[in-house]
Amino acid sequence: MSVMKRLSLIFHSKANKALDRAEDPRETLDYSYQRQLELLSKVRRGVADVATSRKRVELQVKQLEQQAAKLQGQAEKAIAADREDLAREALTRKSGITQQIQDLQGQHANLQAEEEKLVLSQQRLQTKVEAFRTRKETIKANYTAAEAQTRIGEAMSGIGEEMGDVGLAIQRAEDKTAQMQARAGAIDELIASGALDDASSINAGDDIARELDALSSTSDVESELARLKGASKPHELEQGDDILAPEQQSAQRETDNGGRA
Amino acid sequence: MIVRILGEGQYDLDDHALDALNGLDTQIELAIEHGDEEMFRTALDGLLASVRSSGTHHELDSLDESDLILPPGDATLDEVRQMLGDEGLIPGRAE
Numbered sequence: 318m319s320v321m322k323r324l325s326l327i328f329h330s331k332a333n334k335a336l337d338r339a340e341d342p343r344e345t346l347d348y349s350y351q352r353q354l355e356l357l358s359k360v361r362r363g364v365a366d367v368a369t370s371r372k373r374v375e376l377q378v379k380q381l382e383q384q385a386a387k388l389q390g391q392a393e394k395a396i397a398a399d400r401e402d403l404a405r406e407a408l409t410r411k412s413g414i415t416q417q418i419q420d421l422q423g424q425h426a427n428l429q430a431e432e433e434k435l436v437l438s439q440q441r442l443q444t445k446v447e448a449f450r451t452r453k454e455t456i457k458a459n460y461t462a463a464e465a466q467t468r469i470g471e472a473m474s475g476i477g478e479e480m481g482d483v484g485l486a487i488q489r490a491e492d493k494t495a496q497m498q499a500r501a502g503a504i505d506e507l508i509a510s511g512a513l514d515d516a517s518s519i520n521a522g523d524d525i526a527r528e529l530d531a532l533s534s535t536s537d538v539e540s541e542l543a544r545l546k547g548a549s550k551p552h553e554l555e556q557g558d559d560i561l562a563p564e565q566q567s568a569q570r571e572t573d574n575g576g577r578a
Numbered sequence: 579m580i581v582r583i584l585g586e587g588q589y590d591l592d593d594h595a596l597d598a599l600n601g602l603d604t605q606i607e608l609a610i611e612h613g614d615e616e617m618f619r620t621a622l623d624g625l626l627a628s629v630r631s632s633g634t635h636h637e638l639d640s641l642d643e644s645d646l647i648l649p650p651g652d653a654t655l656d657e658v659r660q661m662l663g664d665e666g667l668i669p670g671r672a673e
Binding site: 320323445448489 | 582584587591600601603604606607610638639640641642643644645646648649650653658661662
């Protein structure tokens, strides 16, 4: 038998089994409606979970981008200080972090797609549940138990299948989110352990990082000094119009006078 | 004929569209048998695209059972194999 047909049979048999519980068919309606409401709230929770994971990944990307920028700055300073070994180390680390950022961005796109799918599933199920509720009340009001049996079968088959579909979507989203969270947790641990070097932490216990930091602060001091020196020179020029020392100025005047005599 | 693409909802299709679907469906079956991920992906994408293009969205607030059910667009070969093995499809379980 073809894949489509086999899948349909399996799906329907399971969907019907899930709803085939109550003795009185009208109880089945109430039971099923209860299940639908539970599933709807589960879908809402699922959407919230995926959104939380997505935000967490966004935060990690931001942290890693800061760290990459910091390492880039350190590499530039190391080159300026003629420390190619340190610059190489900083750039090596930066390239590792850049790879992590790319992976996380891929995950972010996946989570976003998953979130959109779940939101659509939720809207679809919401509409079906409302339709079912209307049908349920009509059946309960107008039919005896025996007559209700056939009507209920019609109402149940559609909603059962829809619930099966949304149930599957939720399950898949949960699986994917769990994978992402495990990965995100691993990155958190790497950042915490200093292996990925959290930009906001002090790099204790890491020789090269300490040296890079020391170099950073030394370079900062040097560049600040250079800036101050650079800023003070024009200031001197402004005070005296002449940059010659006083004795040089008098010698200059004598030469000028002699030259005219 | 009503066809459901899992995760997307239901489509109304003319019965004669089934012939085109059957060819692709056979390819999916072969791909699963041989574990050919590439063939599976091509056939499944083609099958779903064909349903989307030749079908119209089924009334959203109607409660009708589908005649055919197709795997989700991002399903992997292993996932579909698992579904067919009567595993991993847990409709409406809301605990």
